[in-house]
Amino acid sequence: LPLAAPPKEPVLMCRSNNYPKGFYCSWHLPSPTYIPDSFNISVIHGTREMVCEKDIFPKNRCHIRYIQLFSTVKYKVTLTVTNALGKSSTTLTFDEFAIVKPDPPENVVAKPVPNNPRRLEVSWQNPSSWPDPESFPLKFFLRYRPLILDQWQHVELSDGTSHTITDAYAGKEYIIQVAAKDNDIGTWSDWSVAVHATPWTEEPKHLTTEAQVT
Known part of the structure; x- marks a missing residue:
């Protein structure tokens, strides 16, 4: 024992x-x-x-x-x-400001943009635990990378809950996460759940050959 x-x-x-x-x-x-x-x-x-x-x-x-x-x-x-x-x-x-740390953004969604092989549309929602985003707005930090690379790219957004990535590699699968922070005080949240998306790719055109009539 x-x-x-x-x-x-x-x-x-x-x-x-x-x-x-x-x-x-x-x-x-x-x-x-x-x-x-x-x-x-x-x-x-x-x-x-x-x-x-x-x-x-x-x-x-x-x-x-x-x-x-x-x-x-x-x-x-x-x-x-x-x-x-x-x-x-x-x-x-x-002090009260130092310990402010929101929960991560929720319902992160990433989708390809039709006919745009380098774009991904990302949207998310404020954490449901944040009681008053009108009076205490959040800003957001987006990070994304193709699975084939280790290096993240980052975008900081002062308002809004969506962003369009315009520099994605065509045909490559991406991993995307978002964090949140009060506009003025405290620290960044942890990263959201990771989502995966692949930019739009053009369907290959199938070549048809007519059977020769003999």
Whole structure:
């Protein structure tokens, strides 16, 4: 049987994927202790202690609602883990803008353009978790490459949820992904699910030869 152990310093992460509604924090232990552990999280904004509502699933996550937007006061989040053999804690300090990171764009579609052997039409949707794209618009980053090459090409788009690639190699299959970011604050999302598409190619003309009549 593995030996029971006191907890090592927990790993804590906080992120806002639904700005300006709030943020969530999640945590885990770097190694198991093999005995029951209890976790306590404290969120302080200036002098105010805030409630972090625990999720039912996953159990190692809780949500904080923003009460005061555009605040320059930092948040301080401390996670303490305790078991029968000891306890350990870790603290994060950040401002509300630094942890803004949208989820990836959704429903990415890439299609050939009829009669255009070098074009691909790409479209996508805002992440459904982003609550107010009118007031807090997203910008997008598109990357694409033919499967035969390792080098990505990139396009940054300040608005809109579509783009036409005009420099594709004719007849080559492409892999395409999109990322999102708030126009002004935070960091880029992870890449979307990859989609594949091949530019339009002209159907070969079948040569017909009339049978010679003898």
